[in-house]
Amino acid sequence: MEKRLTTTAMLFSVGFVFMLVCSVGAFFYGIQIGTEKTEAKYEKEDVGSKQASASVSPYQQQDLVSFYHTVFLSYREFQNEWFSAMNKLSQGKTNEATSMFKDLASLAGDKAHEASSVNMQSSPLLGEAQVSYIRSLNLFEEASNKAATQAKTLSFNELKKKIDQEKNYLSASQFALSAQQAYYAAMLKWAATVDLDIPSDYKSPALLELTQWKKLTITIKNKIMADQLLTRKKLTHYYPQDLTSRVDEFVESGQAAKMKVHTVTAVVDLLINTEAVRSGDFIESKSRLYENTLLPQLPFFTSETNL
Structure with missing residues (x-):
């Protein structure tokens, strides 16, 4: 148990x-x-x-618009005053060149400050463009101060030649063109997020045939024209899209075929050398050539503007 x-x-x-x-x-x-x-x-x-x-994407329409109003317009407002001053100088229409360039120097400094008021570095290309525009304005300020001093002893023609060859002015122009190219490259990246058939980047071949050009979208064409102006070191009052529209008109009118011109570079050379491009050319031909095309809603694409 x-x-x-x-x-x-x-x-x-x-x-x-x-x-x-x-x-x-x-x-x-x-x-x-x-x-x-x-x-x-x-x-x-x-x-x-x-x-x-x-x-x-870091390239939303609101980013492009913000850049336009805070950075691009600051630079553009100065550029317009610069071109106006240089035009007066070449025509000998000013007897106060010294004060004119002092005012330009002051304006360049103010606009550089305005362009620095917003941080665009979250969008790499826009950040790059912002830095280049600010550098351009700072160099224009230096070039203007130097011109103000030289104006006391040089004639209008001599002063104009000096400015055209002055290193600060040349560097300022190059930075402005680099900034412009980066801005239009950013627009292309934006377009690629809206239409997946559009590449986010496009590098033009050395010889771009007009037959290939005709197949490209407007955002790619504009980027190519910004590239062309940068390569030529050509600072202009008109926009890349104005040059785009003139190339398209030249091709559509049959002039290219008539003159036996086959490449985009050859057409651009012809248009620039004959001064056949004007600010506003794009707006004038928009309804005829670019109806229903994909473009960001920026003022210089939608209406006449003096800027």
Whole structure:
């Protein structure tokens, strides 16, 4: 009787220990499963967050518009005054060249400050363009101060020649053209997010045939024209889209075929050398040549502007 009780007690003890081990095992197994599920949940949320962030392009229309109003217009307002002053100088219509260039120097400094008022560095190309425009304005300020001093002793013609060859002016022009090229490259990246058939970048071949040109979208053409102006170191009052429209008109009118011109570069050379491009050419031909084309809603694409 006593032996049976001992055996029973032993079996009971073993069973108890077994149940205890199973319970502890189940507890830790439950913790592991819960942990894995929690980690999987947060990992999924993290991936979703990264994908959502990746899907937001740094080249939204609002970025292009913000750049236009805070950076581009600041530079453009100065450029217009510069061109006006140089035109007066070449025509000998000013007897106060010194004060005129002092005013330009002051204006360049003010506009450089305005162009620095917003941070565009979240959009790489726009950030690059902003820095280049600011550098351009700073160099224009130096060129203007130097011209103001030289104006005291030089004639109009001599002063104009000096300015055209002055290193600060040449560097200022180059930075402005680089900024313009970056801005139009950013517009192309924006277009690629709206229409997946448009490439986010386009590098023109050395010889771009007009047959290929005709197949390109307006945003690609504008970027090519910005490239062309940068390559030529040609600072102009007109926009790249004005040059685009004149090339398209030249091709559409049959003049290119008549003159046996086959490449974009040859047409651009002809148009620039004959001074056949004017600011506003794009707006004048927009309804005829570019109806329903994809362009960001920027003032110089939508209406007549003196800027």
